Amino acid sequence: MGKLAIPLACLIWGICGWKAHSWTVDQTLQRTRWEEQLTTLHEARTALAAGGTTTAHETLRTIPPECVPHLLLCLLIRQGTPLDGTLAAAEETLRTSLHADSQRRNALAGVRATVLIMVALPIFGILLGIVLGVHPLRFFAHGGGSLALLAGVGLQTAGLWWIRDMVDGLPSPLDTSVSQLPLLAALLRAGMHVDDARAQLPPTPACCANLLQLSARQGAPIADQLEALARDRQRQALATCEEAAQEMGVLLARPLGVCFLPAFMLLGVLPTVLELGGAFFHIV
Numbered sequence: 218m219g220k221l222a223i224p225l226a227c228l229i230w231g232i233c234g235w236k237a238h239s240w241t242v243d244q245t246l247q248r249t250r251w252e253e254q255l256t257t258l259h260e261a262r263t264a265l266a267a268g269g270t271t272t273a274h275e276t277l278r279t280i281p282p283e284c285v286p287h288l289l290l291c292l293l294i295r296q297g298t299p300l301d302g303t304l305a306a307a308e309e310t311l312r313t314s315l316h317a318d319s320q321r322r323n324a325l326a327g328v329r330a331t332v333l334i335m336v337a338l339p340i341f342g343i344l345l346g347i348v349l350g351v352h353p354l355r356f357f358a359h360g361g362g363s364l365a366l367l368a369g370v371g372l373q374t375a376g377l378w379w380i381r382d383m384v385d386g387l388p389s390p391l392d393t394s395v396s397q398l399p400l401l402a403a404l405l406r407a408g409m410h411v412d413d414a415r416a417q418l419p420p421t422p423a424c425c426a427n428l429l430q431l432s433a434r435q436g437a438p439i440a441d442q443l444e445a446l447a448r449d450r451q452r453q454a455l456a457t458c459e460e461a462a463q464e465m466g467v468l469l470a471r472p473l474g475v476c477f478l479p480a481f482m483l484l485g486v487l488p489t490v491l492e493l494g495g496a497f498f499h500i501v
Contacts, residue, residue, distance in 0.1 A: 223354065226370040231280070234372050240381070248318055254281045255311045259477030262304045280304070284311065285400065289417040297409045306403035306472035310396050313451060317390035320455055323383065324462035328469060332380055335477040339369065342485015346492075353488035362488065369483035382463055383472075390458035391451070394422040398447040402440035405432070411439075 261280055277290050284307045293300055346353045356362040397418045404414040411432040415421060421429060425446055428439045 222366050223357055226357075226366050229370050229374055233377055237377065237381075244318075250317065251311050251314050251318075253307060254284050255315070257281060258304050258308045259283060260313070262301055265300055265304075265336075269299075273438075287415055289404075292417065293407070293409075298409070298456065299427075302403040304402065304409055306399040310398050313396070314391055317451070317455060317458075321387075321390045321458060321462075324390075324459050325387075325465075327466055328380070328384070328462070329467060331473070332377070335376070335473060335481070336373065338477075338481045339373070339484035342481060342489070345485070346489040349489060351489045351492045351494065356488040356492065364481045365487055369480040372476045372480035372483070375481070376472040379399045379472040380469070383468065387461050387465065388454070388457045390455050392447075392454040395447040397421070398425065400442045401444040401449075405438070405440045422450075 257279055258281075270355060277287065277294070280287070280290065290300065290303070293303060343353045385409040398421070401414055401418055401421065404417075405411060411429055415429065425443060427447075428442055431437045432439045
């Protein structure tokens with residue numbers, strides 16, 4: 218078992234590192250997709266404004282369907298409705314998503330730094346032991362040292378998953394229920410009936426049901442109110458996320474105390490203390 222402890226610990230560390238890397242890459246790819254979609258929408262608006270040789274149908278093919286449904290764009294083109302307002306609303310939605318993602322990253326910057334330090338501490342402890350003339354790898358390869366190694370790696374793994382669950386449990390900084398309201402407001406400004414506009418978009422949140430009913434029955438202009446509602450709900454989502462992230466900074470003491478500090482003692486301190494202490498008492 219002792220000879221297998223070090224390869225097994227390296228395997229566990231490798232799997233955890235790969236999982237953490239994949240999770241980070243997924244978040245980065247999502248942000249990259251938003252940025253690419255924003256660039257595509259801006260170029261489409263520029264092409265439409267320039268007039269040139271680019272037709273509305275050619276521009277339509279370049280617009281990501283997750284930003285503006287193609288059926289909706291085809292309907293607007295058939296009706297002769299200018300697309301600029303609709304594309305501008307889609308751009309605003311993407312900018313809101315990017316801003317919310319940036320706010321979440323900033324709120325979790327302290328958490329990420331703390332986790333990186335606590336994960337790296339055992340490695341620094343092992344390197345320090347080597348500098349002091351201790352042989353921690355030899356210690357981990359035999360007897361109780363193997364148990365200490367596996368226990369330390371297991372505690373670090375548990376701590377990482379614990380923090381991952383805490384981060385995943387944070388409220389989203391983006392209120393997706395109102396993300397389509399700016400687009401709906403742009404369609405209403407373009408002259409589309411509220412029922413026709415709603416039929417082309419995902420379901421609207423219950424908070425704007427009264428406004429939509431008022432517009433459907435009396436034709437009341439509600440585009441400004443929809444945009445104001447979307448901004449208010451988005452500000453509330455950001456504030457809730459920031460508050461939860463600050464609270465997480467306090468709750469982070471739990472995995473640090475239960476998992477990471479004991480892991481540091483087992484991996485970075487115990488081999489050095491036992492070997493140096495044994496050498497000291499042997500000299501005495």
